[in-house]
Amino acid sequence: MTLPNGWEMVVGLEVHTELRTTTKMFCGCANAFGAAPNTHVCPVCLGLPGSLPVLNVRAVDLAMAIGLALHSRIGFSTFHRKNYFYPDMPKDFQISQYDLPINSGGYLDLPDGSQVTIERAHLEEDTGKTTHLGASGRIHGADRSLVDYNRSGVPLVEIVSGPDIRSSTQARLYASELRGILIATGASDGRMEEGSMRIDANVSVRKSGAPFGTRCEIKNLNSLRSLVRAIDFEALRQSELLDEGGVVRQETRHWDDAVGATSTMRVKEEAEDYRYFREPDLVDLDPDVAWQERIRAALGPMPAERRRALLDRLSEPTPSQLDALEVVIDLGLDDYVVAALNGGVDDALAIARAANEIAADVEHRDNLTSDAFVSTLRMESSGNLSATQAKTVLAELLANGGDPSSIAKAKGFEQLSSDSLGATVATLIDEHPDEWTRYREGDEKLAQFFIGQVMKVTKGQANGKAVIAELQSRR
Amino acid sequence: MKSAREIVQDVKGGATTASAELEHSLEAIRARNEELNVFVHIDEDDARAIARNVDERVAKGEDPGALAGVPIALKDNLCRIGVPTTAGSRILEGWKPPYSATVVDLLLAAGAVPVGTTNMDEFAMGSSTETSYYGPTRNPLDPSRVPGGSSGGSAAAVAASMTPVSLGSDTGGSIRQPAALCGVVGVKPTYGLVSRYGLIAFASSLDQIGPFASNVTDAALVLEAIAGHDPRDSTSLPEVSPSLVAGIEAGVAGKRVGLVRELIEGADPEVLAAVERAADVLRDAGATVVELSIPECRLGLSAYYLIAPAEASSNLARYDGVRYGLRVDAQDVSAMNEATRTLGFGAEVKRRIMLGTYALSAGYYDAYYGQALKVRTQMIDAFRSAYREADLLLGATAPSVAFRFGEKTSNPLAMYLSDVFTIPTNLAGDPAISVPFGTGEAGLPVGVQLLGPGRSEGQLLAAARVLERARES
Amino acid sequence: MATPLRREDVAKVAKLARLALSDSELDMFTEQLGQILEHANDIAALKLDDVVATAHPYGLINVVRDDVLIPCLPVEDVLAMAPDAEDGRFAVPRILGEAP
Numbered sequence A: 001m002t003l004p005n006g007w008e009m010v011v012g013l014e015v016h017t018e019l020r021t022t023t024k025m026f027c028g029c030a031n032a033f034g035a036a037p038n039t040h041v042c043p044v045c046l047g048l049p050g051s052l053p054v055l056n057v058r059a060v061d062l063a064m065a066i067g068l069a070l071h072s073r074i075g076f077s078t079f080h081r082k083n084y085f086y087p088d089m090p091k092d093f094q095i096s097q098y099d100l101p102i103n104s105g106g107y108l109d110l111p112d113g114s115q116v117t118i119e120r121a122h123l124e125e126d127t128g129k130t131t132h133l134g135a136s137g138r139i140h141g142a143d144r145s146l147v148d149y150n151r152s153g154v155p156l157v158e159i160v161s162g163p164d165i166r167s168s169t170q171a172r173l174y175a176s177e178l179r180g181i182l183i184a185t186g187a188s189d190g191r192m193e194e195g196s197m198r199i200d201a202n203v204s205v206r207k208s209g210a211p212f213g214t215r216c217e218i219k220n221l222n223s224l225r226s227l228v229r230a231i232d233f234e235a236l237r238q239s240e241l242l243d244e245g246g247v248v249r250q251e252t253r254h255w256d257d258a259v260g261a262t263s264t265m266r267v268k269e270e271a272e273d274y275r276y277f278r279e280p281d282l283v284d285l286d287p288d289v290a291w292q293e294r295i296r297a298a299l300g301p302m303p304a305e306r307r308r309a310l311l312d313r314l315s316e317p318t319p320s321q322l323d324a325l326e327v328v329i330d331l332g333l334d335d336y337v338v339a340a341l342n343g344g345v346d347d348a349l350a351i352a353r354a355a356n357e358i359a360a361d362v363e364h365r366d367n368l369t370s371d372a373f374v375s376t377l378r379m380e381s382s383g384n385l386s387a388t389q390a391k392t393v394l395a396e397l398l399a400n401g402g403d404p405s406s407i408a409k410a411k412g413f414e415q416l417s418s419d420s421l422g423a424t425v426a427t428l429i430d431e432h433p434d435e436w437t438r439y440r441e442g443d444e445k446l447a448q449f450f451i452g453q454v455m456k457v458t459k460g461q462a463n464g465k466a467v468i469a470e471l472q473s474r475r
Numbered sequence B: 001m002k003s004a005r006e007i008v009q010d011v012k013g014g015a016t017t018a019s020a021e022l023e024h025s026l027e028a029i030r031a032r033n034e035e036l037n038v039f040v041h042i043d044e045d046d047a048r049a050i051a052r053n054v055d056e057r058v059a060k061g062e063d064p065g066a067l068a069g070v071p072i073a074l075k076d077n078l079c080r081i082g083v084p085t086t087a088g089s090r091i092l093e094g095w096k097p098p099y100s101a102t103v104v105d106l107l108l109a110a111g112a113v114p115v116g117t118t119n120m121d122e123f124a125m126g127s128s129t130e131t132s133y134y135g136p137t138r139n140p141l142d143p144s145r146v147p148g149g150s151s152g153g154s155a156a157a158v159a160a161s162m163t164p165v166s167l168g169s170d171t172g173g174s175i176r177q178p179a180a181l182c183g184v185v186g187v188k189p190t191y192g193l194v195s196r197y198g199l200i201a202f203a204s205s206l207d208q209i210g211p212f213a214s215n216v217t218d219a220a221l222v223l224e225a226i227a228g229h230d231p232r233d234s235t236s237l238p239e240v241s242p243s244l245v246a247g248i249e250a251g252v253a254g255k256r257v258g259l260v261r262e263l264i265e266g267a268d269p270e271v272l273a274a275v276e277r278a279a280d281v282l283r284d285a286g287a288t289v290v291e292l293s294i295p296e297c298r299l300g301l302s303a304y305y306l307i308a309p310a311e312a313s314s315n316l317a318r319y320d321g322v323r324y325g326l327r328v329d330a331q332d333v334s335a336m337n338e339a340t341r342t343l344g345f346g347a348e349v350k351r352r353i354m355l356g357t358y359a360l361s362a363g364y365y366d367a368y369y370g371q372a373l374k375v376r377t378q379m380i381d382a383f384r385s386a387y388r389e390a391d392l393l394l395g396a397t398a399p400s401v402a403f404r405f406g407e408k409t410s411n412p413l414a415m416y417l418s419d420v421f422t423i424p425t426n427l428a429g430d431p432a433i434s435v436p437f438g439t440g441e442a443g444l445p446v447g448v449q450l451l452g453p454g455r456s457e458g459q460l461l462a463a464a465r466v467l468e469r470a471r472e473s
Numbered sequence C: 001m002a003t004p005l006r007r008e009d010v011a012k013v014a015k016l017a018r019l020a021l022s023d024s025e026l027d028m029f030t031e032q033l034g035q036i037l038e039h040a041n042d043i044a045a046l047k048l049d050d051v052v053a054t055a056h057p058y059g060l061i062n063v064v065r066d067d068v069l070i071p072c073l074p075v076e077d078v079l080a081m082a083p084d085a086e087d088g089r090f091a092v093p094r095i096l097g098e099a100p
Ligand SMILES: [Mg+2]
Pocket: A096, A124, A158
């Protein structure tokens, strides 16, 4: 979307990501999504009198991994208390990092060639979850709220970008590239729908080249789609407001996905006084070089690098293949694709089967070895399996593992012997003399007609290539 | 009453039983608790069950531990699973922790027998135990006077021979000052020597748990049992628990003792005289006594009354009526928080919460809290250099003997001044001990204070033992 | 040097701390806190630009725990503490604003 009258949007994003640790940030309770309410709580994450926090080393490792992937400076850092009252926060303060974050500076290169600077990526704890009872089920008009502290104390890293983003498209690109990095580092599962990645957007507008305008912060963006819609809505709102001679108030605004609009949540004057001060129950963090190098050494290649590696091996990818490629990168299915390509499988097929069939059941990927994947695709391209059969075999491999050819046997995917296929083709030729004549006169389109007929008769058991061979032998 | 050390020997030797010693203790409590209001919670049957368990272990020939059968009183801010723990506040009335403090686990493992929880100033904010929601505790030596505070109940329990030993917590003098006013021994250990896990926080960077006892050796015995690294407290020192009882008779021969001007100035004449006599005793025992000055101590009170309230304002935010403790219903959640806290907290706690909130709030942080943290740095450096000239330091614990009820309640600053000699070591994180030595006005006990560098508890206890021996002779 | 404490400062601070004060309490606390802060001006006035702040008495660093599960509290014990609870959650009256 381009703004009217030469307005330009200026956007910075704050991305909160939950870290994939076994336990919470400061206690040994499980960091798990979807458990029964208040079953993953202890004196520490309930903020009981006398309880004390102890930092989870895994959360530090993952925060450093994110920092390294974003080219940040990792250094001496401290924890602070951010003080404000809210029922989802058991201690009525949040343990966060303030003037000395674990990661400062850095940048993220986007696939479109642009670069977005990273200001900081710091550690902090998540809050509990509130459910609003009453008419709307939303906070407004609710007469009672219920709090579940299972999420309280789950480790978060907040990644703050510079105000470098100039379009909702670029914002989306940044968010999805960052998401890829978070998944690649093992820091996050990137599941926005489960809230493990949440985005706030700082949006302002200006005439290009002019100094930045007053910004509004939009909260509660929990999908890439709402990110794009919210930024476009807010930038347009501000530019129209200014065109009408109005002024933009610095405020926090709430994005309502249903209504498709942002609305005032809190104006700056009402801003809280958080009374930040050093958390006296935690000591300073100062990861030495050895610790940082251990994390760096464990880092695999980042999405950009892997994208390049795969693109090099594609002849000339179609747009849909490029989309499929992003799915492969996103889910980290590169190894399957590379193995298939090395195994001489056609690149379009390799990417399609990975981005569709494996992606469809990706949580069971461990059941599917690259060897099994490759040999299944080999059987398909060599005509020993039809596309339908290959997909069924892959589904079975993902579900229960095993050996492709024995699965094919068990499922009765015996290749029709060539003479039985020949017989079928012969019969069809007799039944469709006109089509056969036109095919013999060189109308290749009719090959598809005959393939379709054969598939109908054989219920998809035949292989397209083999059918064409039969037709040609009779031409 | 028997000393803790005697009880352990006799219980292990079969001369007595934990159960019998517990009954002595319960008797003494029944005799005077009504009058003195020392204990806020007692569960006799629960205590009897623990004592019986110790006796069974003895019968089986097992070693019941270093505190076998010793009745002990716990300050009302130490969590014990299932036992009402309120920190002297209405806002936690009836709250039963679902977990136990590390020190409580250690005491039970050592065979000690917790008899009940003792009264304290609300959230340990006070120097007289007058701010407790459960009424003031009276000084067993003169019931018209305060026992000191905030651990007044734990000091009084020992002074009234209700238990041979007890635990308190010391944030700005809350163990040493009541120990002095009640004529018992009180130790504020090195910050991080004793785990704070399960201690209801007042000011996290200053709080330390420590023992009260009727004699120095018993204090060492208890401290030895509760000291040591705890992975549940990030500020817990990594070293293992020190051996303290073994060296208790080591004396002070060859030690350099620094008599600190700022830790006696403004004290009552009798207090001053006691400290000087203590210096003589240490000199006679072979120590060299040098007079020295630590001017930074004069800034301690101000720094403390910014740092402690600042941390407290945040530590006490959680008492909001949502999860546990008192709730006063209201239209919306903020109103409910406010109504709950307004009814649940007493005036002194409100005073300090507001003071701390102000010290941290935008525009004042640098002038107050920020400056206080820098003064703390200077305090630490000052003590470090003092410990280059002296092995340990000597001063008064409190400016005067036990004062009368209501004497200082109307003027907070006057009350705060009763901690002026104890606060500096909390800021420095170093250990200190108050040992009864001599008497003052109306024959009430005076406490002298011995201070040392981090982890010098052994040396402090040995020096305190020298003063104790002189008192006995 | 910090400015003397005003009545409105105390009112603002009380609001921040979720405490309600009567007019007479407001007067009392303004006077008492004023005295304490006046006493504290001896350090507010100090020139300490080159002194570093100390938050911990002993400078430990990198105190961490392994990422290992520890048993949680039984949910019934958790809810037993709650002033008000409903289907496994802590219940509170209406929340007026979103979290900051
Ligand atoms: Mg944040």
